[in-house]
Amino acid sequence: MADFNAITLQLKGIRKAYNVGLPAGTEVMHGLDLTIERGEFVALIGPSGSGKSTLLNLIGLLDKPTAGELLITGQPTTQLQDRELTLLRAKSIGFVFQFHNLLPEFTALENVMLPLLAARGRPDEAMRLRAAELIEQVGLTDVGKHMSNDLSGGQQQRVAIARALVMQPALVLADEPTGNLDTKAADNVFDLLRRVNEASDTSFLIVTHDPRLAQRCDRIIELVDGRIDSDKANRVSSP
Amino acid sequence: MNSAMPFEWILAIRFMRQARMQTLLIMAGVALGVSVIVFISALISGLQTNLFKRTLDFQAQIIILPPKEVSRPLHQAEDGAMLATLVQPRAQRLQSVDQWQTVLAQVAKMDGVSVVAPVVAGAGFIVRGEANKAVGLTGIEPETYLQLIALNSKIIAGTANITGTDMLVGLDLAKDLGVWTGDKLNLQTASGGTATLSIRGIFDYGNSGMNSRSVYIALRTAQSLLDLAGGVTSVEVNLDAPFTAETVAQTIQAQTGLKVDSWIATNAQFFSALEAQSMSNTVIRFFVGLTAALGIASVLVVSVVQKSKAIGILRATGTSRQQILRLFLLQGALTGLIGSLLGAFVGWLFLIAWRNIAINADGTQLFPITFDPMLFVYAAVGATLVGILAALFPALQAARLDPAVAIRG
Numbered sequence: 001m002a003d004f005n006a007i008t009l010q011l012k013g014i015r016k017a018y019n020v021g022l023p024a025g026t027e028v029m030h031g032l033d034l035t036i037e038r039g040e041f042v043a044l045i046g047p048s049g050s051g052k053s054t055l056l057n058l059i060g061l062l063d064k065p066t067a068g069e070l071l072i073t074g075q076p077t078t079q080l081q082d083r084e085l086t087l088l089r090a091k092s093i094g095f096v097f098q099f100h101n102l103l104p105e106f107t108a109l110e111n112v113m114l115p116l117l118a119a120r121g122r123p124d125e126a127m128r129l130r131a132a133e134l135i136e137q138v139g140l141t142d143v144g145k146h147m148s149n150d151l152s153g154g155q156q157q158r159v160a161i162a163r164a165l166v167m168q169p170a171l172v173l174a175d176e177p178t179g180n181l182d183t184k185a186a187d188n189v190f191d192l193l194r195r196v197n198e199a200s201d202t203s204f205l206i207v208t209h210d211p212r213l214a215q216r217c218d219r220i221i222e223l224v225d226g227r228i229d230s231d232k233a234n235r236v237s238s239p
Numbered sequence: 240m241n242s243a244m245p246f247e248w249i250l251a252i253r254f255m256r257q258a259r260m261q262t263l264l265i266m267a268g269v270a271l272g273v274s275v276i277v278f279i280s281a282l283i284s285g286l287q288t289n290l291f292k293r294t295l296d297f298q299a300q301i302i303i304l305p306p307k308e309v310s311r312p313l314h315q316a317e318d319g320a321m322l323a324t325l326v327q328p329r330a331q332r333l334q335s336v337d338q339w340q341t342v343l344a345q346v347a348k349m350d351g352v353s354v355v356a357p358v359v360a361g362a363g364f365i366v367r368g369e370a371n372k373a374v375g376l377t378g379i380e381p382e383t384y385l386q387l388i389a390l391n392s393k394i395i396a397g398t399a400n401i402t403g404t405d406m407l408v409g410l411d412l413a414k415d416l417g418v419w420t421g422d423k424l425n426l427q428t429a430s431g432g433t434a435t436l437s438i439r440g441i442f443d444y445g446n447s448g449m450n451s452r453s454v455y456i457a458l459r460t461a462q463s464l465l466d467l468a469g470g471v472t473s474v475e476v477n478l479d480a481p482f483t484a485e486t487v488a489q490t491i492q493a494q495t496g497l498k499v500d501s502w503i504a505t506n507a508q509f510f511s512a513l514e515a516q517s518m519s520n521t522v523i524r525f526f527v528g529l530t531a532a533l534g535i536a537s538v539l540v541v542s543v544v545q546k547s548k549a550i551g552i553l554r555a556t557g558t559s560r561q562q563i564l565r566l567f568l569l570q571g572a573l574t575g576l577i578g579s580l581l582g583a584f585v586g587w588l589f590l591i592a593w594r595n596i597a598i599n600a601d602g603t604q605l606f607p608i609t610f611d612p613m614l615f616v617y618a619a620v621g622a623t624l625v626g627i628l629a630a631l632f633p634a635l636q637a638a639r640l641d642p643a644v645a646i647r648g
């Protein structure tokens with residue numbers, strides 16, 4: 001495999017301003033440089049309003065930086081059109097949000113299938129098998145056929161993780177995935193992320209407010225006022 | 240998930256099922272509008288067909304007459320009384336179409352002409368005892384005339400096939416005189432002709448004027464009674480396409496120099512009434528369509544707002560703008576399509592109900608309603624297009640949604 005593929009994500013001088021040209025215009029990201037390598041398991045921490053969600057949206061190609069370059073598995077992205085961004089996002093990025101992750105009109109299993117369906121246009125047996133495999137991997141075989149609204153918060157996050165993994169992305173972005181779960185459910189979800197990471201090459205960037213969970217990551221990046229305040233390797237204490 | 244269905248269809252159907260109340264209400268609205276259109280269209284077209292048929296049942300589509308002459312006092316009125324008195328005597332005499340056999344042969348050869356029939360028409364009296372009844376005599380050749388006018392279907396006794404000394408009289412006249420088929424009647428004309436004819440058939444035009452005044456006799460008998468040996472008063476024509484009558488009439492007029500009337504010109508009032516009906520039908524369709532479009536659009540605008548989080552998540556997980564656009568266009572199209580099929584069905588039920596309500600005292604239909612099954616197809620296609628157009632704005636709104644903002648909520 002080409003050498004640059006060892007680097008999942010690269011940010012060069014990323015700036016982001018909202019409402020450019022308006023009186024309310026503010027820059028919230030002030031020239032970020034950051035590299036995440038293949039298989040890294042990274043925590044992103046920082047006070048509320050420091051720009052963590054903004055950064056995840058930029059990396060996830062949902063938003064465009066005002067300046068700088070962003071490379072996903074070596075591919076520059078700032079010049080890409082919406083169509084190409086959608087394709088790259090579908091192929092390379094998996095998202096897990098804090099809540100309202102799933103479409104309530106669909107079952108757990110169908111929610112996991114959705115990214116495959118969007119990419120290929122029509123459902124087929126291979127898709128169903130792949131989704132069932134992931135549902136099993138996140139330990140939800142019993143509730144796969146339930147409507148997603150009928151699941152508990154922890155179960156919903158597990159389904160969201162399965163969905164984020166279904167396209168075998170290079171990078172999973174999780175924005176406070178355990179933010180509204182109780183401690184036990186949060187631990188379980190975090191364990192799941194960790195296990196998936198250990199079993200694959202997929203890199204993870206996880207926003208969390210919980211220092212206990214951050215301590216279980218390989219690397220901790222702290223964001224303060226749109227700047228990287230600290231970026232340290234972390235020795236994971238075995239549980 | 241149905242394997243045969245594309246991604247956007249699966250999503251559209253799930254979204255519509257989820258918002259069950261919204262979907263049912265807007266579909267009911269579309270259905271109601273379409274049922275009104277189907278009902279009114281069938282009613283109007285039934286009415287038109289009926290009026291049209293009633294007119295052409297009694298009247299040839301084109302009538303060829305002798306050329307306008309000074310002998311027509313009505314046309315000369317504005318030229319002054321002097322002239323009118325001068326020409327007055329000539330109006331008493333029937334005039335024959337010059338060289339009518341040649342005209343007949345010539346017109347018969349024209350494209351689109353289906354029947355050509357010679358006719359002798361004039362006034363006469365039926366004399367029975369003391370009574371003296373004025374009637375309009377029409378001399379015909381049954382083999383051509385019966386193809387021209389729907390006389391055959393109006394015969395209620397005997398036959399319309401008349402020759403020699405046969406005659407056909409209307410139901411009211413027969414009752415008045417107390418006669419029936421097989422009876423004989425004496426006919427006289429102003430020019431002095433007399434004949435004793437036997438009744439071969441009784442007709443009922445459903446119109447007491449025509450039933451008490453019209454008498455049909457054989458062409459030759461009419462010629463001798465009316466002192467018009469070898470002549471005819473008109474040559475009458477039917478076409479394959481009745482609505483081309485005016486054009487064909489003008490062609491015949493140009494070729495023969497005779498006076499040629501088309502049913503379109505003689506029924507100008509009837510046609511302007513038809514036009515007014517079609518106009519109001521179009522206006523109704525337009526406003527029903529507009530109302531349906533506004534309804535669908537407003538439901539979808541609300542749906543886009545309600546689903547914005549879902550749209551954001553779909554976009555984050557690899558759904559393209561085009562797919563989101565199609566998802567909402569499809570919801571508009573499906574609303575229009577399903578609503579219109581329901582509506583066409585309901586409209587059809589209305590029509591069946593109408594058939595049972597709108598009947599004459601004798602139990603026959605007031606007028607037959609023609610239900611064209613193509614109306615279903617037109618309604619479905621039209622409503623689907625309206626649905627797509629209505630969905631255009633909300634769909635663009637959904638496709639342009641910034642996923643980052645949508646997810647942040």
Ligand SMILES: Nc1ncnc2c1ncn2[C@@H]1O[C@H](COP(=O)(O)OP(=O)(O)O)[C@@H](O)[C@H]1O
Pocket residue numbers: 018019028046047048049050051052053054055644
């Ligand atoms: N769409 C937006 N328009 C304007 N300002 C925004 C928008 N999104 C975020 N911000 C601002 O950017 C800053 C960073 O926000 P965010 O990335 O949500 O921080 P965090 O996720 O770390 O709490 C905040 O000051 C926030 O008000």
Ligand SMILES: [Mg+2]
Pocket residue numbers: 052053054
């Ligand atoms: Mg945030």
